[in-house]
Amino acid sequence: MRAPVPSLIYLDTMAMTDPEPFGRFFLPGPTEVRREILEAQLHPMIGHRGKGMEELMSRIQPGLQRVFRTARPVYVATASATGFMEGAIRNGARRRVLSLVNGAFSERFHAIARACGVTADRLDVPWSEAHTPAALADALDGKDYDAITVVHSETSTGVLNPIQELTAAAHDAGDIAVLVDSVTGIAGAPTETDAWHLDFILTGSQKALALPPGLAFGVAAEPLLARARANPGRGVYFDFLEFEKSCAANQTPNTPALSLLYALAAQLERIDAEGIEVRWARHAAMARRTWEWVAEMRELGIALTLPVVERSRSPTVTCIALPPGASSAPVVAELKKRGFVIGAGYGKMKDTQLRIGHMGDHTVAELDTLLDSLRTVLRP
Numbered sequence: 001m002r003a004p005v006p007s008l009i010y011l012d013t014m015a016m017t018d019p020e021p022f023g024r025f026f027l028p029g030p031t032e033v034r035r036e037i038l039e040a041q042l043h044p045m046i047g048h049r050g051k052g053m054e055e056l057m058s059r060i061q062p063g064l065q066r067v068f069r070t071a072r073p074v075y076v077a078t079a080s081a082t083g084f085m086e087g088a089i090r091n092g093a094r095r096r097v098l099s100l101v102n103g104a105f106s107e108r109f110h111a112i113a114r115a116c117g118v119t120a121d122r123l124d125v126p127w128s129e130a131h132t133p134a135a136l137a138d139a140l141d142g143k144d145y146d147a148i149t150v151v152h153s154e155t156s157t158g159v160l161n162p163i164q165e166l167t168a169a170a171h172d173a174g175d176i177a178v179l180v181d182s183v184t185g186i187a188g189a190p191t192e193t194d195a196w197h198l199d200f201i202l203t204g205s206q207k208a209l210a211l212p213p214g215l216a217f218g219v220a221a222e223p224l225l226a227r228a229r230a231n232p233g234r235g236v237y238f239d240f241l242e243f244e245k246s247c248a249a250n251q252t253p254n255t256p257a258l259s260l261l262y263a264l265a266a267q268l269e270r271i272d273a274e275g276i277e278v279r280w281a282r283h284a285a286m287a288r289r290t291w292e293w294v295a296e297m298r299e300l301g302i303a304l305t306l307p308v309v310e311r312s313r314s315p316t317v318t319c320i321a322l323p324p325g326a327s328s329a330p331v332v333a334e335l336k337k338r339g340f341v342i343g344a345g346y347g348k349m350k351d352t353q354l355r356i357g358h359m360g361d362h363t364v365a366e367l368d369t370l371l372d373s374l375r376t377v378l379r380p
């Protein structure tokens, strides 16, 4: 038997009813998307080689440039963020890459470099710690690395790496391209693409931008394009020279996820109305509120801890270690019964930690209702 196809009338009804209030879904990705942004996707299709598309792309670019703090074009790919991680290597690495690893996503960046056929070494610091420019300078000294990979905000641990300082250390060491995964950084943590001289920076739609999954964004500095030109193995789908050409014409290299572009245009208007610096400050305030709450819980006798030292904490995601012997699964499940979603720890910390994604469009007030509920779960 075939499942009934939802009618347009049914879709209309869905759009008009609001079953859940905003502010319940605190996964560190995908993040909660506002209904008005979801509804922006209901816009009819247009041809992607016509004037309408050019108008849409020219409307999107300035907003994206303000988010990335760049005068360069912002590439928009129909892909998850991993697509541009691969693109970063294929366009930006020549022979030998050093991957800064301190969590699961930086480990993935290293694995991608290897899979793309370049020699890739790793510089490890313990998970829950940040990389330092001094150790990076040591690791680069006397070696022939031509690129580094680094993750801005390690979503698996809640660590923020000092990207500006690490980039300066890499550039001081020679002609080294800095390839930055800022998937949970951009639009939540202060990020200055041009002022920090980042060679390539990428993000995805479903984290601090608070859009549905499916788009990747990236910015390549001029020197990186020279590398791309000399790089015959850069492939087709993530060829930065193709993105460069199509951006200049307000086009995309191939058929874009048009519905997501409508959502993006609507969301960029919201982000502009708030202002990117105010958005960063809101994320910092949500992170601070979460840390304060952990201290309050300790005063109540619940031995929660923050595994990351304060100066290295990400403003978009906080990892909280549970008291010894406690397990994350029942906590996450109890919270779900109360209408809230948070993450368990990542990978090897799955059982012992909780992860709260306070990013995107959430506010301190909404976060407070989550933390109140989490308190009653932990202290019945």
Ligand SMILES: *Cc1c(COP(=O)(O)O)cnc(C)c1O
Pocket (backbone or CB within 6 Å): 029, 080, 081, 082, 083, 105, 151, 153, 154, 155, 181, 182, 183, 184, 204, 207
């Ligand atoms: C989510 C995430 C990714 C992977 O993004 P996809 O969109 O799933 O490809 C990569 N890096 C970081 C830091 C992330 O948080």
